[in-house]
Amino acid sequence: MAEGTGFSIHRQPGFTAIAMLCFVLLYLPIILLVIYSFNAGNSIAIWEGFSWRWYQSAWENEQVQEATVRSLIIALWASVISTSVAVLAALATTRTRKFKGQSAVFAMINQPLMVPEIVTAVALLIFFAMIKVATGYTGLMYLIIAHAAFCIPFAYLPIRARLQGMDLSLEQAAADLYATPFQVFRRITLPQLWPGILAGAMLAFVISLDDVVITEFVKSAGQDTLPTYMLGQLRRVVTPEVNAISTALLAISVAMVIAFTVLSKMKN
Amino acid sequence: MTPAISARDLRKVYPGDPPVVALDGVSIDIRDNEFFTLLGPSGCGKTTLLRMIAGFEHPTAGTLSMHGENLLDSPPHKRPVNTVFQSYALFPHLTVSQNISFGLEMLGKPADEIKATVDEMLALVKMEAMADRQTSQISGGQQQRVALARALAPRPRVLLLDEPLSALDFKLRKEMQLELKRLQTETGITFIFVTHDQEEALTMSDRIAVMNAGSVRQIGQPRDIYDHPAERFVADFIGDTNFLAGEIISTENGHAEVRLTSGKTVPAPAPEETQSGRKITLAVRPEHAGISAGNDGLLSGDLREVVYFGTDTHFHVALDDGTAFVVRRQNRPDVASDLQAGTRVSVDFPPLTGQVLRD
Amino acid sequence: MSDLSSSAAKHASRTRWLLLTPALVILVFAASGPLLITLVYSFLTAGAYGGVEWQFSWDAWFNVVFERDIFEDTLGFSDAHLSIFWRSVKLSLLTTLFCIFFGFPTAYFIATRPKKQRDLWMLLIIIPFWTNLLIRTFAVVELIRNEGTVNTVLMALGIIDEPIQMLFTEFAILVGMVYVYLPLMVLPLYASMERLDFSLVEAGYDLYATRLKVLRRVILPLVKPGVIAGSILVFVPSLGAYVTPRVMGGGNQLMIGNLIELQFGQGRNWPLGAALSITLLAIVMIALMVYVRTAGENEVRHG
Numbered sequence: 001m002a003e004g005t006g007f008s009i010h011r012q013p014g015f016t017a018i019a020m021l022c023f024v025l026l027y028l029p030i031i032l033l034v035i036y037s038f039n040a041g042n043s044i045a046i047w048e049g050f051s052w053r054w055y056q057s058a059w060e061n062e063q064v065q066e067a068t069v070r071s072l073i074i075a076l077w078a079s080v081i082s083t084s085v086a087v088l089a090a091l092a093t094t095r096t097r098k099f100k101g102q103s104a105v106f107a108m109i110n111q112p113l114m115v116p117e118i119v120t121a122v123a124l125l126i127f128f129a130m131i132k133v134a135t136g137y138t139g140l141m142y143l144i145i146a147h148a149a150f151c152i153p154f155a156y157l158p159i160r161a162r163l164q165g166m167d168l169s170l171e172q173a174a175a176d177l178y179a180t181p182f183q184v185f186r187r188i189t190l191p192q193l194w195p196g197i198l199a200g201a202m203l204a205f206v207i208s209l210d211d212v213v214i215t216e217f218v219k220s221a222g223q224d225t226l227p228t229y230m231l232g233q234l235r236r237v238v239t240p241e242v243n244a245i246s247t248a249l250l251a252i253s254v255a256m257v258i259a260f261t262v263l264s265k266m267k268n
Numbered sequence: 269m270t271p272a273i274s275a276r277d278l279r280k281v282y283p284g285d286p287p288v289v290a291l292d293g294v295s296i297d298i299r300d301n302e303f304f305t306l307l308g309p310s311g312c313g314k315t316t317l318l319r320m321i322a323g324f325e326h327p328t329a330g331t332l333s334m335h336g337e338n339l340l341d342s343p344p345h346k347r348p349v350n351t352v353f354q355s356y357a358l359f360p361h362l363t364v365s366q367n368i369s370f371g372l373e374m375l376g377k378p379a380d381e382i383k384a385t386v387d388e389m390l391a392l393v394k395m396e397a398m399a400d401r402q403t404s405q406i407s408g409g410q411q412q413r414v415a416l417a418r419a420l421a422p423r424p425r426v427l428l429l430d431e432p433l434s435a436l437d438f439k440l441r442k443e444m445q446l447e448l449k450r451l452q453t454e455t456g457i458t459f460i461f462v463t464h465d466q467e468e469a470l471t472m473s474d475r476i477a478v479m480n481a482g483s484v485r486q487i488g489q490p491r492d493i494y495d496h497p498a499e500r501f502v503a504d505f506i507g508d509t510n511f512l513a514g515e516i517i518s519t520e521n522g523h524a525e526v527r528l529t530s531g532k533t534v535p536a537p538a539p540e541e542t543q544s545g546r547k548i549t550l551a552v553r554p555e556h557a558g559i560s561a562g563n564d565g566l567l568s569g570d571l572r573e574v575v576y577f578g579t580d581t582h583f584h585v586a587l588d589d590g591t592a593f594v595v596r597r598q599n600r601p602d603v604a605s606d607l608q609a610g611t612r613v614s615v616d617f618p619p620l621t622g623q624v625l626r627d
Numbered sequence: 628m629s630d631l632s633s634s635a636a637k638h639a640s641r642t643r644w645l646l647l648t649p650a651l652v653i654l655v656f657a658a659s660g661p662l663l664i665t666l667v668y669s670f671l672t673a674g675a676y677g678g679v680e681w682q683f684s685w686d687a688w689f690n691v692v693f694e695r696d697i698f699e700d701t702l703g704f705s706d707a708h709l710s711i712f713w714r715s716v717k718l719s720l721l722t723t724l725f726c727i728f729f730g731f732p733t734a735y736f737i738a739t740r741p742k743k744q745r746d747l748w749m750l751l752i753i754i755p756f757w758t759n760l761l762i763r764t765f766a767v768v769e770l771i772r773n774e775g776t777v778n779t780v781l782m783a784l785g786i787i788d789e790p791i792q793m794l795f796t797e798f799a800i801l802v803g804m805v806y807v808y809l810p811l812m813v814l815p816l817y818a819s820m821e822r823l824d825f826s827l828v829e830a831g832y833d834l835y836a837t838r839l840k841v842l843r844r845v846i847l848p849l850v851k852p853g854v855i856a857g858s859i860l861v862f863v864p865s866l867g868a869y870v871t872p873r874v875m876g877g878g879n880q881l882m883i884g885n886l887i888e889l890q891f892g893q894g895r896n897w898p899l900g901a902a903l904s905i906t907l908l909a910i911v912m913i914a915l916m917v918y919v920r921t922a923g924e925n926e927v928r929h930g
Contacts (some may be wrong), residue, residue: 009828010739012732012842019736022729026755026809029766032776036769044769045779085650092646099640105647108654115662116867116911118884119904123661125891126668126901129678149657152650172324173357175344177371177422184345187370191361203757210759213869217891227761234765234874243769246762257757261750 034250037243044240054244064245067229071209074140074225078147079155079204085148086155086200087193094163112150120150121217128218138220146218147208154207155200158264162196199263206256209249270336271297272426272458273321278330280316280482290316291327292482298426298460299475300335303452305461307469308479309505314462317479318428321460322351334426345374350419351428354435356411358403364414365390365399371422389417392451409440416448420455429461433468445471466506470494478502496537499626503551510557510593512550512567516542516624524624526550529589530567534617538624549625554596556621559583561607565614569593573609581605585615662908669901677895687898691906708886715882718797718872719865722804723812726861727854729805730812734853735846737813738820749817756810764874767803768794795877803875804865811864812857819853852921859918863911883907 037055041048058064093105112120128142166189174184212227219228226245233242273296280291291313298304306314319325320332323344332339339347350371358367365386372382390396393413398406403414412432419427429448433441449472452459463469469476470490477487478501486498497503500511514526517533524538526548536550559571569587576599583595593615597605607613669687671679694705737748755763770776771793778790793799823846831841847854869884876882881889883903890900 007832009825009832012735012838015732015735018729018732022733022809023751025729025806026751029770029806030755030758030763033762033766033769043774045774045776081653085653088646089650092643096639096643099643105651108651108659111654111658111662114911114915115658116864116884116907118867118869118887119665119908120658120662121869122887122891122900122904123665124657126897127661127664130664145653145657149653152654156650167355167357169353169355169357170359172322172344173351173353173359173418174370174374175324176322176349176351177418178345178374179370180345180374181343183374188359206757210757210761212759212761217888227759230761230765231870231874234768238769242765246759246765249759250762253758254754257754258750260757261746261753 030250033243034247036240037247039240039243042239044238044243054240055248058241058244058248061241063224063229064226067224067226070140070223071225071227074143074147074215075205075208077144078151078208079201081144081148082151082204083155083159083197083201086152086159086204087197089152090156090159090163091189094160095168109156110153113153117150117213121214124214125217132220140223142218142220143215143223143225146214147211150211150214151204151207155204158199158203158260159193159196161264162193162199166192195263195266199260202256202260202263206253209252272300272302272335273298273460274331274333274336275317275321276331278317278320278332279328280313280320280325281328289482291320291330293330294479294482294484296477296484296487298458300458301456302474303449303459303461303472305463305469305473305476306479307463307466307476307506309464312479313482314464314479315430318351318430318460318462321347321426322349322428323347348424349426349428350422350424351430352415352419352432354430354432356415356432356435358411358414358418360403362403363399364395364401364403364406367403367414368418368421370418375422385421389421392420392454393417408436409444412436412444413447416451420451420457424457426458426460429459431463432461433463434465441468448472470506478505480505496623497551497625498539500549500551503623503625508554508594508596510552510554510591511625512552512591512593512622513589514548514550514624516544516546516548518544523620524548526622526624528567529587529591532566534566534622535619536622536624537620539626541626542624548627550622551625552617552622554582554594555580555598557593557595557615557617559585559595559597559607559613559615561611562614563612565616567593567615569613569615571607571609571611571613574605574607583607583613585613587615665901665904669898669905671898673896673898677891677897679897684898687896687902690896690899691902711881711883711886714797714880715866718801718804718882719862719868721801722808722865723858723861725801725805726809726812727858730809730816730857731854734813734816734820737817738823745821752810752813752817756814760807761870761874763807764803764871767799767806768874771799771802794875795879797876797880799875800872800880800882803871804868807871808861808865811860815856815860816850816853819850819856823849855918855921859914863914866910866914867907 036044036047038050038052039048040051040053089109093102124146128146132138132142170192171184171188174188175181179187210227211225212231215225216228216231219225224232226249230242230245275294275296278291278294280289282288282290294313294317306317308314316325320327321339323339323342327340334348359370362370368386368389369382372385377385386399387396390399393416395410395413395417398410398414403411406414415432433444436444445468448459448461461469461472473490475487475489476493478485478493480501486493486502488496493502494506497506497509503509503511512528514528516538517525517527519525519538519542522537522540523535524542525533526536527533528550538548542548562568567587569585571583572586573584575582575584578599580596580598583597585593585595587593595615668679670683670685672682672684672686674680690705692705692708693702694708695702733752737745737752740748768775772778773790773792773794775794777793778787781787782790827845827849828841831845836844867884868882869888872880872882872885876885884907887900887903887907890896890903
C-alpha cells in the first residue's frame with residue numbers, strides 16, 4: 001500500500017511482515033532441500049559445487065527403482081479405481097433430494113478424511129493380518145485397495161463439485177430431444193464432467209503417491225514404496241540421495257497441483 | 269377432433285410437512301395448432317404442468333394424453349414433445365448446428381436429412397451465419413433462437429415453452445414475441461407457452477389459461493379474459509381493476525341489473541348462475557370509467573390525488589361508501605386537466621362495461 | 628389410480644444404490660469395516676507374540692490410563708501413558724496457536740490483495756499443502772539437525788562453538804508440526820476473510836475505531852468461523868500425528884500416534900493398540916462435533 005495515497009482500510013500493523021516471514025519459512029526448507037540435492041559433496045549444509053551425482057546414484061539404486069515402480073503401480077491403480085467408483089457415487093448423491101441413509105453414505109465416503117490416519121492404518125493392519133492368515137495371499141492388492149479407499153473422498157469431492165455446478169436442465173433438454181438415459185450420460189454429462197474427473201484422478205494419484213502412514217502399516221515385507229523407503233532411510237545417515245528422490249516427488253506434486261488448479265477453474 | 273393435449277384431474281403433491289400441493293385437480297384441453305398460454309403468478313403450478321407434459325414430473329393422480337394416447341407411461345425421451353427451456357439449456361460443448369441436430373441424431377435420422385433440416389431450421393430462425401459458433405459466443409437473443417430451432421428441428425407435435433423470454437431485455441422481448449407468433453403460424457405446431465407476464469400472454473395467445481394456487485381459474489381468448497374476468501383473482505392479475513359492491517336486481521340472458529351502493533343501477537354481463545337479490549362484486553376497468561366535477565353521476569366521491577403518467581393521468585377517488593376507485597384518462601396536449609385534488613367528483617361508466625364476478 | 632410418482636421414485640432409489648455399491652464395498656472393506664474390527668480387538672486378550680486370543684477382556688481399556696505395579700500389586704495411573712497424552716495435547720495446542728499466529732496475518736494479507744493476485748498467492752499456500760508430508764518434515768530436519776543449515780551457519784559465523792541440539796526434542800516436533808500443518812490453517816481463514824465485506828471495516832473507521840479496535844471488534848468476530856475451522860483442521864491431525872514426531876522426536880519424544888505403533892511392534896499388545904486408537908478417534912470425533920455445532924450456530928446467526 002503506497003504511502004501518501006491516504007488511509008488504507010486494509011492495513012493492519014505487522015501483518016504484511018508476518019505474512020512475508022510465513023512465505024519465506026514455508027519455502028526456505030523446501031528450496032534448500034532442492035538445492036542440496038545438486039550438491040557435489042556428502043553434506044546437506046556445506047555447498048561443494050553442482051553435480052547430478054545423487055540423482056544418478058538414486059537412479060541406479062535398485063531399492064529405489066523397485067520402490068518407484070511399486071509406488072507408481074499402486075498410485076495408478078488406486079487413482080483409477082477410486083475415481084471410477086467416485087464418479088458413480090457422485091452421480092448417485094448429487095442433485096437428488098435428501099434420501100434415506102444419505103448421512104450414513106456421506107459419513108462413509110468422508111471417513112478417510114475425518115479419522116486420523118494412524119487409526120485407519122492400525123485398523124487395516126489388524127484386518128488385513130486376519131485375511132493374510134486366512135488366505136495366505138500377501139501381494140500388492142492390500143495396498144491397492146487400502147489406497148483406493150482413502151483416495152475415494154479426494155476423487156469424489158471435485159467430481160461432485162463439478163456435477164453440482166452443472167445445469168440440470170441440460171440433461172433434461174437431452175432427454176427431451178429423445179436421448180436415452182445412457183445417451184444422455186455419454187453425450188451430455190460425461191463431456192462436461194471430464195475436467196472434474198481428471199482433477200479427481202490426479203488428486204487421488206498424488207495422495208496415493210505421497211502416503212506414508214497407511215502404507216507403512218499395511219505393506220508386507222519387501223513392499224516398500226518410495227515414501228516408506230525414505231522413512232526407513234531417515235533412521236540412517238542421510239545423504240543428498242534422499243534430497244534427490246524428494247525433489248523428484250516434489251516436482252510431480254507441484255505439476256499435478258498446478259494442473260489440478262487449472263482444471264478445476266476450467267469452464268466447460 | 270381429439271385435443272392435442274388433454275389433462276384430466278391432474279394432481280401433484282410434494283411430500284413434506286406440510287405437503288405442498290403443486291397441482292390441485294387440473295383439467296385442460298389444448299387444441300391442435302393453437303398457441304396456448306398458461307398464465308399465473310410464480311408457484312401457481314404452470315411450470316409443473318408443463319414439465320409434466322414434457323415428462324420431467326410425474327403426477328400423483330390424474331391422466332394426461334396426447335391425441336388420445338396416454339402420455340404418462342412414456343419417459344421424456346419417448347414423448348413427441350420438445351421444450352424450450354427458460355435457461356435455454358444449450359449444450360455448452362456443442363456448436364450451434366450440433367445443438368440443433370442433437371434431437372435428430374438421437375432419433376436416428378439419416379445424415380443427409382439431418383443436414384437438410386438443420387439448414388432449414390437455421391434459416392427459419394435467421395441464424396445461418398452462426399452455424400459453427402460455440403453457444404457461449406452468441407448473444408442472449410441468438411441463444412434464444414438456437415433453443416427454438418433445436419426444439420423445432422425434430423418436428424414435435426407439441427412445443428413447450430417455459431418462460432423463454434424472461435431473460436431477454438425489453439426490446440428484444442417485444443421482437444421475439446412477434447417472432448414466436450410467426451413461427452407458430454408458419455409451422456402449425458401446437459405451442460404451449462408458460463409465462464407470468466400478462467401482456468406477453470395477451471399479445472401472443474390464441475387462448476389463455478389463468479392459473480392460481482394449483483388450479484385453473486379461467487380459460488378463454490385474450491379479449492374474453494380481459495373484458496370478462498370470471499373472478500376477482502383473474503380481474504386483479506390481468507390489468508388493473510376497481511371492485512365495487514353491488515346487489516343483483518334482475519337477470520336476463522347473461523346480463524344483470526346491478527344496484528350500486530349509491531342507489532343507482534347499471535346493467536352488466538354476469539355469469540349464468542347469478543340470481544336476483546345476491547350481493548355481488550362488480551369489476552370496472554379504470555380506463556372504462558369517466559370522471560367529472562359534480563355530484564350527479566353513477567357514483568360520487570372526493571378526488572384525493574391526481575397522478576400524471578405521461579400517456580395518461582390517474583385520478584384516485586374515495587367514493588362515498590369508502591371504496592377507493594381509480595379512473596384513468598388518456599392525456600392530450602390540447603386538453604387541460606381541470607380537476608384538482610379535494611374537489612367533489614362524480615364517476616361514471618357506460619352500461620355493460622362492468623363485469624359481475626363469480627364469488 | 629395408484630400414485631404414479633412413487634414407482635418412479637422407487638426406480639430412482641434402486642439406481643442410486645446400484646451406483647453407490649462399488650464405492651461402499653471398497654469403503655466397507657478398507658475403511659469402516661476394519662474400524663469396527665479394531666473396536667472388537669480392543670476388548671480381546673493380547674496374544675503372547677502379537678495378535679490376539681479370542682477371549683473377552685477389559686485389560687486393554689484398563690491399561691490405557693492405569694497400570695498395575697507387579698511388585699506391590701497396587702493400582703496407579705500409568706505415568707508413561709499419561710505423559711505421552713499430555714505431550715500430545717500440549718504440542719497440538721501449541722501447534723494450533725502458532726499456526727494462528729502465522730496463518731491469520733498471512734490469510735489477511737492474501738485476502739486484501741487485488742482480486743487477480745489472490746489466486747497466485749493462494750497457490751503458494753496450496754502447493755506445500757499437497758506436497759508429501761514426509762518430504763516437508765525431512766526438509767525441516769535438514770534445517771535444524773546438528774549438521775544442518777542453521778547450526779552450520781551459526782558456527783561459521785562464530786556465534787556458537789558446537790551445534791545446538793534441536794532435533795529429537797519437543798521443540799523440533801513443534802517446529803515440524805507448525806510447518807507441515809500451517810497451510811491447513813490458512814485455507815479456511817482465507818475462505819472466511821475473502822467473503823469479508825470491507826465496507827464494514829470502513830464503517831468501523833468511520834465510527835472512530837483505531838486499527839487495533841477494528842481488528843478486534845469488527846474483523847475478528849466476522850472471521851471467527853474461519854479461525855475455529857482452521858484450529859480444528861490443525862488440532863485434529865496434530866493430535867494423531869505419527870510421521871512428524873517419529874522423524875523429529877527420534878523415538879524419545881513419543882506422541883499418541885507413536886505409542887499406538889509401539890503396541891504393534893516391540894510392545895506387542897494389539898488390544899491395547901486398538902484401545903488407544905479408539906481413544907484417539909473418540910477425542911477427534913468430539914473435537915469435530917464441537918466444531919460442527921459452533922459452525923452450525925454461526926450459520927444460523929449470520930444466515
